[in-house]
Amino acid sequence: MLFSETLLAALECLLFVAAEPLSIKNLANILETKEKDTEELLDSLARKYNDKESGIQLVRLAGGYQLCTRPEFSGYIEKLYKPQAHALSRAALETLAIVAYRQPITRAEMEQIRxxxxxxxxxxLMExxxxxxxxxxxxxGRxxxxxxxxxxLQYFGLDDLEDLPDPEKFLDKAAVEEAAASQGSD
Structure with missing residues (x-):
């Protein structure tokens, strides 16, 4: 069967956006093609990636198909997604939490709390x-x-500050009462 470039491009898009492998049956339903035709499309797409020596390959995984990066390029991907070289210290995390929950806040107020x-x-934290x-x-002194x-927000995967967890959910009741009492005496 001769396929349109549009159908092949649609298959490529589906595989690109899918977080998990897609089965032939699922792909055939979405593309409104027969399963045998979908297999031929997949073969054509696999040849396309193999012929142009792409950094991407079509792989059969877990009973389905998925676009994956070629193993020989893993070094580049690791550089892109390397973990932060310097994690935040406990003091930095504590101070950051104070700023997040009490903002706007001055240095003196942070020091009073810590x-x-x-x-x-x-x-x-500024750097x-x-x-x-x-x-x-x-x-x-303003x-x-x-x-x-x-x-x-980006670092912690938050949309806005309202997405911060409620501190009462992870602090013991005594700590919350102590913090509330210190707020009342200010």
Whole structure:
């Protein structure tokens, strides 16, 4: 059977966007073709990738087909998706959580909550673009106010700050009551 380029392109699109292997039956239903014709389309697509020495290949996996990268290019992919070389320290994570839940917040307010100086940690978080200056507080000295950045949302896979988990779900009740009491005495 001679296939249209459109049908072959549609098959390629389906395989590209699928997170899991697609069965011949599933592909045939979507493309509105016979299973035998779908197999021929798959063979044609596999030849297309093999002939042009592509970085992509068509692979049969788990009873279906999927577009995958060729193993010989794994080194490049690892460079793209290499883990962050420098993970955040515990102090940085604590300070970042304070900023995320209490923003806008000044350095002095962060230090009051943590009980230690935060200059180095704030500088690190600023360098990593996880927090940013968002204004100045009214009052003596007009201290800088900090808040989280768009990079913070992206780093933690959040759409907006409302997606932050409720701290009461992962803190014990005593810690929550202690924090509330310290807020009331400010």
């Amino acid at each position: 009980g230690v100086k935060v200059d180095g940690v704030v500088n690190t 990593k673009k996880l927090i940013q200056e968002i204004g100045r507080k009214e009052g003596p 201290p800088i106010l900090y808040g989280t950045s768009g990079q913070f």
